[in-house]
Amino acid sequence: MSTQTVSRVAHGAPSVRDETRRRVLDAMDRLGYSPNAAARALRSGASGTIGVIAHQLARTGESRTVEAVVEAARREGYTVSLVDVQTPGSDDVSAAVQRLSHQTIDGLVIIRAETATPTTLALPRRLPVVAVDSRFVGHHPAVGADQAGGAAAAVQHLLDLRHATVHHLAGPAASVPASSRVDGWRDALVRTGRRVPPVVVGDWSAESGYALASELLADPELTAVFCGNDEMASGLLLALHERGVRVPQDVSVVGFDDIPLARFLWPPLTTVRQDFAAIGERLVELLLAQVRDGAVLANRHVTVPAPLVVRASTGPARASGAS
Amino acid sequence: MSTQTVSRVAHGAPSVRDETRRRVLDAMDRLGYSPNAAARALRSGASGTIGVIAHQLARTGESRTVEAVVEAARREGYTVSLVDVQTPGSDDVSAAVQRLSHQTIDGLVIIRAETATPTTLALPRRLPVVAVDSRFVGHHPAVGADQAGGAAAAVQHLLDLRHATVHHLAGPAASVPASSRVDGWRDALVRTGRRVPPVVVGDWSAESGYALASELLADPELTAVFCGNDEMASGLLLALHERGVRVPQDVSVVGFDDIPLARFLWPPLTTVRQDFAAIGERLVELLLAQVRDGAVLANRHVTVPAPLVVRASTGPARASGAS
DNA sequence: TCACGGCATGTTAACGTCAACATCCTCGAC
DNA sequence: GTCGAGGATGTTGACGTTAACATGCCGTGA
Incomplete structure (x- = not known):
């Protein structure tokens, strides 16, 4: 029985007698044999x-x-x-x-x-x-x-709820998606002639969202915050709860990503879903x-839609600014 | 220049003249050469x-x-x-x-x-x-x-807060860690002579914790719940909020895992940390x-400690049973 | 001057697989 | 009965690396 026959059986090649095939499979089973991937990769040039x-x-x-x-x-x-x-x-x-x-x-x-x-x-x-x-x-x-599109949808949703403007708790400046979200947020505000508040920059972590809450709340006009991701939104939510700021009655919060827990935060988080x-x-x-x-696809850039998921953390703006 | 010399340079073998080594490294750089892992694995029998x-x-x-x-x-x-x-x-x-x-x-x-x-x-x-x-x-x-130990610590913490007993929202029965946590929970109750309420079984997801809240609340004596993981605890927390059940004043909740968000839930979740x-x-x-x-280590079983992390989701039991 | 030790480098073979080619067998047609 | 076609199986060599051995070179000491 030559190694070649074994190879043919392993590949399901057609020209092998049924009985031979059976004998080979039987022996493979008995000896616990499995083909050596390294050798195959060496021979074929592809490793799978x-x-x-x-x-x-x-x-x-x-x-x-x-x-x-x-x-x-x-x-x-x-x-x-x-x-x-x-x-x-x-x-x-x-x-x-x-x-x-x-x-x-x-x-x-x-x-x-x-x-x-x-x-x-x-x-x-x-x-x-x-x-x-x-x-x-x-x-x-x-x-x-579609980072920018998702961010814009989040902002538009808040503007539709009559918020005068929307603050942004962004991801780190070095991050490309963080910048895209900042761009989407800013463009949506500029397009509708709103004031563009200064960006507050976090590091994606819930800790940073929690810590930066005071910076956001320093602006008495704060009524709506769009967060760069759901973790930072969670941190912000906790800080707001601790200060007795009601969500969404006093401040609306939107996240980004739609992590599995977003729907189970308190209140359930309105967010932009990434698929x-x-x-x-x-x-x-x-x-x-x-x-x-x-194929040569150097310039191919595929964008996946990022739809807004509305839950309970966003609501109509208060009549006046923050308390 | 033989391939062997190149191999020696790649391995940092000693018997290569400095000048030769330099020439080889230079050529490797120039040609973008990198050794073929498949061939190496084939030759040596180990793939790294x-x-x-x-x-x-x-x-x-x-x-x-x-x-x-x-x-x-x-x-x-x-x-x-x-x-x-x-x-x-x-x-x-x-x-x-x-x-x-x-x-x-x-x-x-x-x-x-x-x-x-x-x-x-x-x-x-x-x-x-x-x-x-x-x-x-x-x-x-x-x-x-240390699943059982962590579970027991969680239960003990609740008993110390004067809860009469502790309910358990468990992971799926097929899961070994879920069973260990059930065992730790039950043992801790039995050891102290407490009533052992029926186990409520979820599937680790926050959805299941949310859905099973009604089953837990059916017991009017419910004052404390130990959850098999933090996700299910989150779902339970949301269900409790929606029903106006206060945590921890009315019901205390403990999770398991200490996921990064546990500390940022509302209220911050007491949980058992897995390292x-x-x-x-x-x-x-x-x-x-x-x-x-x-080495032959078939029977070796290493246990990593799972300490309890106390946060705000647990507190003293109410005087009487659940409302 | 020559032999020998020791270091630098080259040569050979083998790892397991598979494409390509070679061989062998069977079966049908004349 | 012979021959050829075509299917089944065997043989060879190459993939890139490296251990083991072979070769070649230099310098040292007799």
Whole structure:
């Protein structure tokens, strides 16, 4: 029995007698044999693995995107190699890419490489890459939620409730999606001729939302806050509760992401939903188009809708300013 | 210039002239060369990759454990291959193991294979395995938080606040950690001679906590609830708010996990902290002891402390039963 | 001057798989 | 009965790396 016959059986090749096939399968079972992936990768040049670089895996958006990528990859017969970088800078990301390219990957998904830019990041030539909204847009295909659109919808919703203007508790300045949300917020205000209050900048964490509440409340005209994500909104909600500020009667709050708990906060949080599952799927789709068909998609930028989900944390503005 | 010399430079072997080394490094840089991992794995038999099987990556515990595993693996020079199974049954997990063992992994981390048991799950012979508390305890080394101890501490805390007894909103029966928490809860009540109310079973989701609130409130004696995790506690909190039941004045609520948002719920949630980072580290430690030194640790079971974190969702019992 | 030790470099073979080619067998047609 | 077609199986070589061994060079000491 030659190794070639075994290989043919493993591949389901047609020209094998039924009895031979049966004997081979039987022996494979008996000996606990399974084909060696390293040898196969060496021979064929493809490993059936895609690399994923994530920043802070425990964050909701990251983990849900990674989950969707893993699932989409599985459906397409690919395994995922995961690297989590501590800091989103170029050095760390470059090191991660190094580690991954040592691992024979067929393609690379970059999830939030905040401060890394196409020029500072040394990517192996000819390695298919796809990114979640980042500075790589224009250099590599990218997928992202409609950050600006979602932000604008949130602002418009609050303006429709007769709030004079809307404050913004933003994510860190280095983050591309944070900037897009700031832009969407500002544009919506400017377009309707509203006052644009100064941006308050947090770091995505609930802690920062909690801590920055006093800064927001310093403005006596505050009646509505659009938060860069749901965690910061949670922190803000707690700070408001502690101060006896009623939500939404005194101040309306909107988040971003629609994390699973958003609906169970008190009050249930109005927020902008990011469809992480769709983002993950599109990422894999764009990546595999390059891997399999050698497609060149450098400028492709896919935008996934980010709809507003209205819950109980937003309501009509008070007649006058904040108490 | 022979390939062997290049190999020696790549490995930092001593017997290479400085000038030669420099020339090789220069050429590597110029040509963008990086050694082929597949060939190396084929030659050496080790891939420097460990497989991780997770159940629902987007859940807090899973993603934080995976993050810690990835980080610990990185420190030890290993990459992680991730597979996310849809259902925690044996079939799905077996399929995942199949996929991973096709990928040349040096070891396997199983994070929550709920209903899979050592007998139903076909693992490749001689593949080092380590699991997070599951039915694999006794067959493979395992790491887990002190579920029962944490649950008992939560119950004791409530009893100390003069609650007559403590209700339990549990995780699904198939889950090993859920059962351990039930055991810890029941033992703590029995030990102190309290009435043991019927267990209410949820599915870990906030939705289930919200939906099962009515079942809990059906008992007029309800004054304290220990929830199997923080998500279910959040759902319960919302249901209580909506019914005008005050927390903690009317009912005290305790969670489990100490997710980042627990501290920012309203009221901030008293809960049992799971140290996922430590669990991830110990997992990798136990796995690599097997991979590198061939250690046999089948019966090793590491328990990580799960301390109670007291916040504002628990308080003294009312004089009488629930309204 | 020559032999030998020791260091730098080159050569060979093997890891497991699979494409390509080679061989062998069976069966049908003349 | 012979031959050829075509299907089933075997053989060879190459993928890139590295351990083991082979070669070649230099300097030192007799």
